Amino acid sequence: MVITIDGPAASGKSTVAQRLAKKLGASFLDTGAMYRAVTLAAMQAGVDMSDENKLLKVMQTNNFQFSAKEDRMAVYIDGMDVTEQIRQPQVTANAHYIAAKSSLRAELVRMQRQFAAEQKKIVTEGRDQGTVAFDDADIKFYLKAYLWERARRRQAELQAKGGVQSLEQIQENIEQRDKSDESRFVGPLKPARDAIVIDTTNLSLEQVVEKVLRCVEDGRQKTEDGRQKIENPSSILCSLSSVVCHLISVIWYWLARWIFRVFCALFFDFRSYGTQNVPKQGPFILASNHQSFLDPIFCGIPLRRQLHFLARESLFSNRFFGALIRSVNSIPVKRGQANIAPIRRVIAKLKEGQGVCLFPEATRTSDGRIQQFKPGFGLLCRRSEAAIVPVLIDGAFECWPRYKKIFSPGWVTVCYGEVITAEQAKDFGDEKLAEILTDKLRQMQKQCRLRQGKQPHNYGFLKK
Numbered sequence: 001m002v003i004t005i006d007g008p009a010a011s012g013k014s015t016v017a018q019r020l021a022k023k024l025g026a027s028f029l030d031t032g033a034m035y036r037a038v039t040l041a042a043m044q045a046g047v048d049m050s051d052e053n054k055l056l057k058v059m060q061t062n063n064f065q066f067s068a069k070e071d072r073m074a075v076y077i078d079g080m081d082v083t084e085q086i087r088q089p090q091v092t093a094n095a096h097y098i099a100a101k102s103s104l105r106a107e108l109v110r111m112q113r114q115f116a117a118e119q120k121k122i123v124t125e126g127r128d129q130g131t132v133a134f135d136d137a138d139i140k141f142y143l144k145a146y147l148w149e150r151a152r153r154r155q156a157e158l159q160a161k162g163g164v165q166s167l168e169q170i171q172e173n174i175e176q177r178d179k180s181d182e183s184r185f186v187g188p189l190k191p192a193r194d195a196i197v198i199d200t201t202n203l204s205l206e207q208v209v210e211k212v213l214r215c216v217e218d219g220r221q222k223t224e225d226g227r228q229k230i231e232n233p234s235s236i237l238c239s240l241s242s243v244v245c246h247l248i249s250v251i252w253y254w255l256a257r258w259i260f261r262v263f264c265a266l267f268f269d270f271r272s273y274g275t276q277n278v279p280k281q282g283p284f285i286l287a288s289n290h291q292s293f294l295d296p297i298f299c300g301i302p303l304r305r306q307l308h309f310l311a312r313e314s315l316f317s318n319r320f321f322g323a324l325i326r327s328v329n330s331i332p333v334k335r336g337q338a339n340i341a342p343i344r345r346v347i348a349k350l351k352e353g354q355g356v357c358l359f360p361e362a363t364r365t366s367d368g369r370i371q372q373f374k375p376g377f378g379l380l381c382r383r384s385e386a387a388i389v390p391v392l393i394d395g396a397f398e399c400w401p402r403y404k405k406i407f408s409p410g411w412v413t414v415c416y417g418e419v420i421t422a423e424q425a426k427d428f429g430d431e432k433l434a435e436i437l438t439d440k441l442r443q444m445q446k447q448c449r450l451r452q453g454k455q456p457h458n459y460g461f462l463k464k
Contacts, residue, residue: 350384
């Protein structure tokens with residue numbers, strides 16, 4: 001029985017493969033160790049890593065041995081155990097030279113198949129195991145995760161071993177490795193057509209292993225000769241499971257939206273204007289002023305499209321409340337720090353054509369006035385080609401100012417302004433875009449308050 005687990009760097013495939021092999025009583029084939037072994041031998045020989053002929057000679061003149069030992073694979077070069085040496089960062093950084101050479105990959109694939117032929121059951125992981133090395137494998141998996149999460153995992157792994165490297169540098173290295181793996185001519189990184197794709201971003205290691213194991217057990221069937229075989233129904237079942245989970249998430253979002261609409265109808269005189277300005281399809285950003293804890297609800301309930309929200313990390317400290325807001329698409333962000341990981345996650349959502357709600361003031365108002373927007377959100381527009389919709393919230397401050405512990409019933413109005421297209425946003429710098437949106441919302445606030453007979457806030461420079 002052959003089970004393949006492919007995926008990009010730091011997606012969790014190695015650890016999952018090791019755990020799965022142990023649970024199934026199978027041998028673990030670590031293809032990365034093979035590539036690193038050849039890399040180490042080449043580095044020790046001092047050869048040019050870009051010279052394919054010299055690297056091939058290194059493979060031919062050295063004796064590489066690989067043996068299955070419990071949940072890992074031991075590696076020997078000319079009889080010397082180098083299992084730990086091949087994990088050095090410099091060896092890992094140079095391994096892509098071996099992966100990019102067609103003659104070397106062909107030889108390594110031969111070695112992998114030879115290793116597998118000597119085992120009764122194997123779990124193998126890599127980047128082309130299900131597409132090239134074992135294209136007739138019994139069952140195939142492809143693990144993926146967002147770049148920011150993979151970088152975080154790799155940093156934790158390095159720190160556990162006493163290594164120190166910035167998250168930004170790790171993320172950049174992984175991103176470069178992804179581009180190299182996906183664009184190479186021979187054995188490019190991609191899921192096999194019949195692979196079960198699992199996103200591990202929000203799953204613990206135990207959850208991923210359990211999910212993979214369940215797919216294996218569900219699809220295992222006895223053939224006529226008594227040999228165990230994994231059939232495609234497993235793939236269908238796991239794919240169906242992912243679809244069901246996504247469907248439940250979508251249903252819960254719209255159910256929560258309905259509950260919040262009822263809540264607002266009971267406690268507020270809630271009115272919304274300009275919803276026709278929100279794009280019916282494609283990525284968009286709602287850039288809103290921030291008056292109260294309820295602002296995400298006020299921004300979202302009038303719309304027929306799902307939103308994702310950025311929320312300060314401290315709100316997730318309570319297990320129940322954190323799980324609740326996470327279930328309605330909230331993404332944690334640390335206030336006052338460079339937040340590359342959540343920003344990349346937001347960009348990924350926008351590139352998928354989804355909507356994101358931001359509060360560029362970065363904190364709730366202390367007097368109802370709109371503070372100058374922070375310019376950072378301009379990056380999101382450029383990276384994702386997202387349109388921007390200015391959103392005004394008025395009345396929420398009177399209902400729940402930041403110095404009160406509980407809200408009071410009252411009038412709340414939400415106005416969705418004219419959209420700024422991605423092309424228009426590109427013509428402005430980040431500072432200019434933030435200034436334009438701040439002025440726009442202040443004008444919208446003035447008009448809104450005058451219509452309701454309220455005294456407009458005095459900013460000192462708005463036209464009468």
